[in-house]
Amino acid sequence: MYKIKKNDDVAVMKGKDRGKRGKVLEYLAESAQVVVEGVNKKKKHMRQTKQDQKGGIIEVEKPMSCANVLVVCKNCNRPVKVGFSVLKDGSKTRICKRCKEAI
Structure with missing residues (x-):
């Protein structure tokens, strides 16, 4: 079980986009990376193709x-560290380390 999953709300703590918040679009487990909506945008030069695609510079x-x-955390509305807890039925769930509620 991973601490960050797809569709989680995350806050950027380091780098040029520090302070921004966004939703996780994709989690890349093998490289321990995430793609966050509206964060870490780069310009990509696209060549025009025959399939009605316009060429130009797009942001990705x-x-x-x-x-x-x-x-x-949805309850605290603050960036928090994630912990794990085992429920009585034996399933594992993610919890907020600050307020101890399930994420």
């Missing part, structure tokens, strides 16, 4: 390290 979100983001 690029992956960034998981170490640079923290999950935003």
